[in-house]
Amino acid sequence: MIAYLASSAVLAAHVVPVLASDARVGWTALALTAIAAMLGVVAWATFRGRLLPGEPVLTPVLLVVAGGGLSGPVRIMTIGIAVFAVLALHGSVRAWAVRSVLGLAVLPGGTALAAITGANDLSWRSAAVLSLVPFVVPVGLVMRNINRVLTQQETVSARDALLSSAGGRILAAQQVDEVHRIGIDLGNRMIALAPGVVMIIVKARGGQLTVARSIGLDEQLHGRLLPDRVLDDPATVFADMVPGHRYWHMEYVVDRHLLLGGTRPITDAEVDAYRNLVHQVVLGERNLISRAELLHRAHHDSLTQLANREYFFDTLTDAVTSAAAGSVAVMTVDLDDFKQVNDTHGHGAGDDLLVEVAHRLRAGAGPNGVAARLGGDEFAVLLTGLTDAHEAERIAWDLRDRLIAPIRVGGAVGHVLHVGASIGISGARRDAAELIHLDGPDADLVRVGGAGPDAAELIREADLAMYAAKAAGKNRVERFTPVPAPR
Numbered sequence: 001m002i003a004y005l006a007s008s009a010v011l012a013a014h015v016v017p018v019l020a021s022d023a024r025v026g027w028t029a030l031a032l033t034a035i036a037a038m039l040g041v042v043a044w045a046t047f048r049g050r051l052l053p054g055e056p057v058l059t060p061v062l063l064v065v066a067g068g069g070l071s072g073p074v075r076i077m078t079i080g081i082a083v084f085a086v087l088a089l090h091g092s093v094r095a096w097a098v099r100s101v102l103g104l105a106v107l108p109g110g111t112a113l114a115a116i117t118g119a120n121d122l123s124w125r126s127a128a129v130l131s132l133v134p135f136v137v138p139v140g141l142v143m144r145n146i147n148r149v150l151t152q153q154e155t156v157s158a159r160d161a162l163l164s165s166a167g168g169r170i171l172a173a174q175q176v177d178e179v180h181r182i183g184i185d186l187g188n189r190m191i192a193l194a195p196g197v198v199m200i201i202v203k204a205r206g207g208q209l210t211v212a213r214s215i216g217l218d219e220q221l222h223g224r225l226l227p228d229r230v231l232d233d234p235a236t237v238f239a240d241m242v243p244g245h246r247y248w249h250m251e252y253v254v255d256r257h258l259l260l261g262g263t264r265p266i267t268d269a270e271v272d273a274y275r276n277l278v279h280q281v282v283l284g285e286r287n288l289i290s291r292a293e294l295l296h297r298a299h300h301d302s303l304t305q306l307a308n309r310e311y312f313f314d315t316l317t318d319a320v321t322s323a324a325a326g327s328v329a330v331m332t333v334d335l336d337d338f339k340q341v342n343d344t345h346g347h348g349a350g351d352d353l354l355v356e357v358a359h360r361l362r363a364g365a366g367p368n369g370v371a372a373r374l375g376g377d378e379f380a381v382l383l384t385g386l387t388d389a390h391e392a393e394r395i396a397w398d399l400r401d402r403l404i405a406p407i408r409v410g411g412a413v414g415h416v417l418h419v420g421a422s423i424g425i426s427g428a429r430r431d432a433a434e435l436i437h438l439d440g441p442d443a444d445l446v447r448v449g450g451a452g453p454d455a456a457e458l459i460r461e462a463d464l465a466m467y468a469a470k471a472a473g474k475n476r477v478e479r480f481t482p483v484p485a486p487r
Contacts, residue, residue: 031069067110
């Protein structure tokens, strides 16, 4: 913008010298028109960020025409330098080269035309003219180098800003897939800053190298198997898959291979940026995995990997608070004569038994159930989404049948054990003002209810039902059943 304003000021300042020159009226008008056209050319390049079609040829012609209305080569040289300085900041090297070569003829041509129009009588062959001609090229060259340096600095700053902002987004992500989406978005935006680079992430899976991610390319490479030589000669391996990318950089980053391919040599700054991107994605992945592991350890029993008491109680509380009436039930499960297993076969066999019991409870609870180990050989199952009053009992009897099936402990040379389980059931939602009693031998245990029971009360009721099942002979199911309060 500074170059544009300076160039526009120089062009506007030369309107007065054109009007004051001795050029004939028609040529004066043409010179003023050429100056106005050059103002438009530099404005277009500045505000559109690209050159007008044919500009490298058009600009030297306009400069010659403008020179026909100026007295003296210095004035022609001045507006030439001002215009070329702006246009050198835009367009390709080819456009700059064409403009520079044709620009060598601007000063002699403008001087010769000024002699014809009567603006001055200086010969274009004079030393005063020819000695100034070579200055056209260095001006454009200097401006292009300035532009290249500024553009690189701007790209680096923009890339650093992207990496900085993405770091916070990745650390705030809640899912690994979200981390990957942020990484892909960041990679695409980095490539947009400096086109011509592609990034391919290769991982070793099952003893084979596989494309885990590709940025700057379509997704057809995703999951493609690659030969081992890709790490030594990526240009050959990707010659057909990524045509035109002859320059490659490969390095191992944490647990994956980073391959950068370019249609031009890849700079050290670009390598650092993409390496930084991969490190941020890996850090985000590992943070989420570590967080998930810590949460799992905090919420699950270390032996059986079932939910622990605290997590089960929290989940039950949420279910009681939000579930529809009659859609939630709690079962407490206590293994029958588990102490004899430890006493007879040892605690190792007991642990093996508990792990298998947990597996069967998890399978029997189904997708809407949460199985938990409350301690020792005490387990609990939360059922949600129940559709009828007897569904929980059907699931409980199915669990009982699963648990009485033989269980092998201690490996192939171990023992086959037969255990049973006493199961108590309590429903979640109850009507107000009702009398609750327990089916079975402990039917004298009653309470008068107001609102439906909370989580703690549900577990207590299920425990009472479970104790009743044990008292009735073990290896059976009992339900805590509400009845209308007497009037």
